[in-house]
Amino acid sequence: MPRSASQRGDRDDEVDLLIDAWSRRLPDVDLTPLDVMSRLRRVANRLSRLRADAFSGAGLAAWEFDVLAALRREEPPHEFSPAQLIGATMIGSAAMTNRLDNLTRRGLVERRPNPRDGRSVLVRLTAEGATRVDHAMRLLAEREAEELRGLTREEQATLAALLRRLAHEG
Numbered sequence: 001m002p003r004s005a006s007q008r009g010d011r012d013d014e015v016d017l018l019i020d021a022w023s024r025r026l027p028d029v030d031l032t033p034l035d036v037m038s039r040l041r042r043v044a045n046r047l048s049r050l051r052a053d054a055f056s057g058a059g060l061a062a063w064e065f066d067v068l069a070a071l072r073r074e075e076p077p078h079e080f081s082p083a084q085l086i087g088a089t090m091i092g093s094a095a096m097t098n099r100l101d102n103l104t105r106r107g108l109v110e111r112r113p114n115p116r117d118g119r120s121v122l123v124r125l126t127a128e129g130a131t132r133v134d135h136a137m138r139l140l141a142e143r144e145a146e147e148l149r150g151l152t153r154e155e156q157a158t159l160a161a162l163l164r165r166l167a168h169e170g
Contacts, residue, residue, distance in 0.1 A: 014042070015034065015035065015038045015039050015042070018034070018038060019031050019034050019035060019038075022034070046147075047144075047147075050140075050143050050144065050147060051065075051140060053143070054136060054139040054140040054142075054143050055136050055139075055140070057135075057136070057139045058132050058133070058135040058136035058139060059132055060132055060133070060136050063099060064099070064102075064103060064108070065133060065136050066089050066091075067085060067089060067096075067099055067100070067103060067109070068103070068108060068109070068125060068129050068130075068132065068133035068136075069133055069136075069137070070085055070088035070089055071085070071109065071123065071124070071125040071129070071133075072125055072129075072130060072133045072134070072137075077124055077125075078124060078125035078130065079112075079122045079123060079124035079125070080122065080123055081114065081120060081121070081122055081123070082096055082097070082100065082120075082121065082123060085100075085123060100123060103129070107126055107128050107129075108125070108126055108128055108129035108132060109123050109124060109125055109126060109129055110123075110124050110126055111123055111124075112124060
């Protein structure tokens with residue numbers, strides 16, 4: 001049975017209220033996993049909005065950031081084959097083609113023939129694409145730091161370690 005807010009020494013939040021309500025309806029079910037997972041879902045939703053706002057501030061959509069960031073992390077000349085981009089972003093081939101068409105049209109990437117294989121192309125980040133994705137990453141880092149301001153560096157490291165374990169065990 002979940003501990004009440006007074007047992008934890010803090011005040012009730014939405015998750016506490018949700019768990020308390022379900023505990024009354026299903027007293028035989030252990031709802032303690034909701035104590036973590038429901039909060040993770042709420043944080044993930046907030047993070048999604050925060051990321052979208054940061055990317056928007058750089059004139060990018062989240063999907064554009066994902067593709068541009070994959071290219072930017074690659075060593076100069078910041079290029080990948082479409083297949084490598086698909087692997088780096090975990091999206092399908094048709095979606096990648098559409099995304100690359102849009103990014104090319106906006107001047108954020110360029111396609112060029114692959115010198116090792118004349119039948120394929122390489123996708124290269126343009127200077128404008130690099131400027132945009134760097135700006136987006138700076139905004140994201142600032143906003144995420146602001147979100148974490150209530151935690152000490154040690155608490156952040158502990159949380160990161162726990163989340164890393166949870167991600168690998170899932």
